[in-house]
Amino acid sequence: MSIPKTMRLVDGEKGNLIQITSLNLDGVMRRRLLDLGFVAGAMVEVIRKSPLGDPIAYRVSQTTIALRKEESSRIEGVLMTDGE
Amino acid sequence: MSIQQLYTEAQQLSTAKLRDDIVQQLYERSHRLCAEGIKYTKSNRDTRTEKLDAIFTSPIFGFPIMLTMLGVLFYLTIAGANIPSSMLAEFFGSMEKYLTAFFSFIHAPDWVHGVLVLGLYRGTTWVISVMLPPMAIFFPTFALLENYGYLPRVAFNMDRLFKRVGAHGKQSLTMAMGFGCNAAAVISTRIIESPRERMLAILTNNFVPCNGRWGTLIVLASLFMAANFTGGLKSLVTTGVIVGIVMFGIIVTFFVSWVLSKTALKGIPTHYTLELPPYRKPKIFDTVVRSSLTKSWSVLMRAVKVAAPAAILTWVFANIFIGDTSILMYAVEFLDPFGKLLGLDGYIMMAFILGLPANEIVLPILLMGYLSTGSLTEVDSLVDLKQIFLDHGWTWLTALNMMLFSLLHYPCGTTLLNIYKETKSKKWTFLAFLIPTVIAILVPFIITQTVRFFGWM
Amino acid sequence: MGNSYRVALAGNPNTGKSTLFNALTGLRQHTGNWAGKTVSLAQGDIQYKDKTFNLIDLPGTYSLFSNSSDEEVARNYIVFEKPDVTVVVLDATSLERNFNLALQVLEMTKNVIICINLIDVAEKQGITINERILTNRLGVPVIKISARNKKGFPMLLDTIDRIVTGAIDCQPVQTTYPDDIEEQIKKIEPKVSELIGNELSARWVSLRLLDGDENLLNEINERFGQKERA
Numbered sequence: 122m123s124i125p126k127t128m129r130l131v132d133g134e135k136g137n138l139i140q141i142t143s144l145n146l147d148g149v150m151r152r153r154l155l156d157l158g159f160v161a162g163a164m165v166e167v168i169r170k171s172p173l174g175d176p177i178a179y180r181v182s183q184t185t186i187a188l189r190k191e192e193s194s195r196i197e198g199v200l201m202t203d204g205e
Numbered sequence: 206m207s208i209q210q211l212y213t214e215a216q217q218l219s220t221a222k223l224r225d226d227i228v229q230q231l232y233e234r235s236h237r238l239c240a241e242g243i244k245y246t247k248s249n250r251d252t253r254t255e256k257l258d259a260i261f262t263s264p265i266f267g268f269p270i271m272l273t274m275l276g277v278l279f280y281l282t283i284a285g286a287n288i289p290s291s292m293l294a295e296f297f298g299s300m301e302k303y304l305t306a307f308f309s310f311i312h313a314p315d316w317v318h319g320v321l322v323l324g325l326y327r328g329t330t331w332v333i334s335v336m337l338p339p340m341a342i343f344f345p346t347f348a349l350l351e352n353y354g355y356l357p358r359v360a361f362n363m364d365r366l367f368k369r370v371g372a373h374g375k376q377s378l379t380m381a382m383g384f385g386c387n388a389a390a391v392i393s394t395r396i397i398e399s400p401r402e403r404m405l406a407i408l409t410n411n412f413v414p415c416n417g418r419w420g421t422l423i424v425l426a427s428l429f430m431a432a433n434f435t436g437g438l439k440s441l442v443t444t445g446v447i448v449g450i451v452m453f454g455i456i457v458t459f460f461v462s463w464v465l466s467k468t469a470l471k472g473i474p475t476h477y478t479l480e481l482p483p484y485r486k487p488k489i490f491d492t493v494v495r496s497s498l499t500k501s502w503s504v505l506m507r508a509v510k511v512a513a514p515a516a517i518l519t520w521v522f523a524n525i526f527i528g529d530t531s532i533l534m535y536a537v538e539f540l541d542p543f544g545k546l547l548g549l550d551g552y553i554m555m556a557f558i559l560g561l562p563a564n565e566i567v568l569p570i571l572l573m574g575y576l577s578t579g580s581l582t583e584v585d586s587l588v589d590l591k592q593i594f595l596d597h598g599w600t601w602l603t604a605l606n607m608m609l610f611s612l613l614h615y616p617c618g619t620t621l622l623n624i625y626k627e628t629k630s631k632k633w634t635f636l637a638f639l640i641p642t643v644i645a646i647l648v649p650f651i652i653t654q655t656v657r658f659f660g661w662m
Numbered sequence: 663m664g665n666s667y668r669v670a671l672a673g674n675p676n677t678g679k680s681t682l683f684n685a686l687t688g689l690r691q692h693t694g695n696w697a698g699k700t701v702s703l704a705q706g707d708i709q710y711k712d713k714t715f716n717l718i719d720l721p722g723t724y725s726l727f728s729n730s731s732d733e734e735v736a737r738n739y740i741v742f743e744k745p746d747v748t749v750v751v752l753d754a755t756s757l758e759r760n761f762n763l764a765l766q767v768l769e770m771t772k773n774v775i776i777c778i779n780l781i782d783v784a785e786k787q788g789i790t791i792n793e794r795i796l797t798n799r800l801g802v803p804v805i806k807i808s809a810r811n812k813k814g815f816p817m818l819l820d821t822i823d824r825i826v827t828g829a830i831d832c833q834p835v836q837t838t839y840p841d842d843i844e845e846q847i848k849k850i851e852p853k854v855s856e857l858i859g860n861e862l863s864a865r866w867v868s869l870r871l872l873d874g875d876e877n878l879l880n881e882i883n884e885r886f887g888q889k890e891r892a
Binding site for chain 2: 783789840850857879
Binding site for chain 3: 149152153156157158181182183184
């Protein structure tokens with residue numbers, strides 16, 4: 122594996138495993154994402170896109186959560202494996 | 206020191222990232238607990254859910270499967286309800302003969318027989334025979350989909366469309382709930398966390414026809430739209446018409462949501478998260494059969510409770526005369542010109558007004574109104590029913606307009622009450638009444654005037 | 663009724679909490695209003711030994727930080743209505759996320775049962791749960807059940823029974839936070855105790871105040887203010 126790559130969740134491809142580094146949102150949305158397990162250090166796997174491309178489903182803390190790109194583009198992480 | 210001062214003090218101590226740290230700590234502890242107390246021998250993956258999701262949320266099959274499910278659900282309800290409905294109607298009809306015989310045997314005054322048998326008995330048995338069978342089919346089938354875990358996938362698939370009009374994908378779930386009961390659906394909008402989208406879901410839920418309106422829609426569609434078909438084909442055509450009506454309701458929902466999110470509900474922030482839980486085999490008896498039976502029963506009891514007094518009231522209005530015209534007729538004549546503009550009539554308008562407490566009773570009230578003027582025929586079958594409508598000048602246009610008015614008009618009393626409880630705002634409750642009413646007047650008006658203008662009718 | 667106890671069911675959505683509620687109470691359910699609020703919660707009674715357990719089905723929520731009205735309803739019930747026992751229902755297949763809520767409940771109240779549901783599904787997926795280790799780490803009873811198959815109910819009911827009779831003494835193990843947060847808690851906690859006494863967990867209220875939970879603040883003002891006036 123090469124040097125860790127920083128990326129936004131929204132740019133993840135199916136099967137990517139991303140470790141969250143930061144959440145660039147505020148208020149209720151930030152709190153809700155935290156409650157669902159989108160905390161710094163958490164591992165997130167990209168599961169699938171909806172038929173129309175958005176939202177995208179992610180696997181986080183043993184559950185599957187779908188986020189719209191408005192939110193997933195504000196969550197940053199490091200690409201751990203690309204699922205190959 | 207008051208708690209308020211303590212709060213201020215706490216806020217000075219606190220940092221912006223405190224919440225992050227708290228939740229992060231909780232999750233770290235969760236993670237540790239799992240590592241210590243739980244062994245994952247196989248790879249901790251639910252492959253069945255993944256395989257099913259690959260189909261149900263597939264770019265190719267996702268939408269066709271969804272539409273098919275909706276169609277099948279309606280078809281099962283309509284085709285399956287046909288026979289039990291007519292059996293119940295027949296049963297109640299034959300019981301009525303005995304009741305009438307009993308009343309004349311005890312020499313009861315005519316008005317007692319009128320109120321109790323022609324008013325109360327006919328009104329409530331109608332509600333039961335028209336409503337119970339579709340409910341007993343729709344609720345369990347729907348509960349099956351719900352228990353299986355399919356519904357969140359609908360919200361996942363549809364979200365992009367809802368987003369485009371400023372709404373939330375989970376609104377598709379509250380809308381689905383609305384097919385059963387709008388009043389319950391208004392409460393279920395709590396699953397939408399963001400206030401703006403929740404308000405949209407509350408205000409537009411009424412455009413999904415609830416169980417109380419199913420009866421009206423199905424009867425009118427099969428009498429007037431599918432009149433030339435028989436057997437299975439008839440059910441199929443009826444289903445087609447109902448799906449069309451539902452689709453129209455969805456289009457109106459999108460349109461109203463779009464307008465509202467550009468105007469009255471502009472700019473209040475938005476957030477979205479949706480869990481896709483694993484698919485689970487529904488426990489047929491416990492969760493599906495029993496819960497839907499209790500649900501059917503409670504909805505039915507409510508309907509009967511409302512239908513019974515309304516039926517009596519209607520009969521009384523129709524039989525108290527001032528001069529040589531009944532109170533009901535005064536109201537009907539007053540409303541008639543307005544009704545005619547919409548391709549309806551005064552009776553229909555009257556029925557919808559008296560039907561405010563519950564949509565279930567609109568059609569029975571209408572029938573009682575029609576029957577109170579002419580000779581009292583017994584409505585044993587749908588053929589008799591159609592004759593009553595035809596005698597009062599109905600055409601397919603009247604039926605279509607009544608279906609649309611039923612689909613689009615103001616929410617029932619219980620729903621309005623729930624909207625007030627949930628929004629705690631008189632303004633929004635009033636808008637929840639006003640918006641559908643205006644649309645319900647405009648649409649039939651435009652259709653009627655267009656049809657008349659081109660001379661199609 | 664000396665022999666009637668209130669048992670609240672809390673949990674994430676989709677954990678089978680309602681299945682458990684329905685299976686336990688059967689058709690003996692009704693919706694009741696409480697504390698003069700317009701919120702109605704489903705309730706149902708179970709007879710066990712010589713006691714009546716009045717089960718209250720709280721709304722399914724992901725957390726209890728009052729981000730939504732459902733969370734507030736659940737939170738307020740646990741904290742202010744003080745059920746005799748709070749049963750937190752967890753999904754065995756996604757415990758990591760589910761523990762988050764359970765840990766929050768442990769901060770709020772003492773008599774808690776951690777009820778791990780869907781144990782049959784978890785076993786099929788090769789998940790083995792050692793409830794003794796978890797009980798030890800959490801300080802409250804941890805029970806495995808399958809609400810769909812009605813498995814583990816006797817154990818659950820017996821545990822509720824033993825908590826209300828005092829045979830089991832719950833000692834929830836609190837989550838320790840990073841040092842800076844713990845220091846802040848230490849500064850606030852004695853003052854909170856002084857103000858509200860033993861009515862609520864002072865540690866929990868301190869945390870909520872530090873977090874800036876205005877809804878809770880208002881709720882406390884309303885409830886405790888009323889008491890003073892009365």
